[in-house]
Amino acid sequence: MTEQYNYLDHITAYSSCANACEQCASACLNEGDAGHYRCIELCRDCADLCRLTATLMLRNSPYASVASQLCRVACLACAEECPRHASQHCQECARTCQVCAEDPLLEAD
Numbered sequence: 001m002t003e004q005y006n007y008l009d010h011i012t013a014y015s016s017c018a019n020a021c022e023q024c025a026s027a028c029l030n031e032g033d034a035g036h037y038r039c040i041e042l043c044r045d046c047a048d049l050c051r052l053t054a055t056l057m058l059r060n061s062p063y064a065s066v067a068s069q070l071c072r073v074a075c076l077a078c079a080e081e082c083p084r085h086a087s088q089h090c091q092e093c094a095r096t097c098q099v100c101a102e103d104p105l106l107e108a109d
Contacts, residue, residue, distance in 0.1 A: 014054040017100040021047035024093035075101035
């Protein structure tokens with residue numbers, strides 16, 4: 001069994017987080033509320049970092065560990081910002097980001 005299969009649950013969590021962030025950012029953009037600017041910005045960064053981390057894990061890249069730490073920082077920031085907005089998509093994004101940030105693999109090191 002290759003190492004990427006050991007990370008399958010983590011990769012799935014990163015992918016779910018990336019999807020929630022992307023949906024949240026798109027919905028916030030459609031709402032046209034300038035007060036959501038920071039939310040959109042964080043969601044997009046978090047989505048990109050989650051996808052990158054998942055991809056590096058699939059490749060068994062030596063950079064996966066470093067990427068996962070940066071991913072955790074982005075997930076925590078997004079989980080802090082999103083609940084400030086009443087929208088259901090923001091609340092769901094915050095929950096998903098918090099779960100991803102609490103991933104034991106991300107908390108390592």
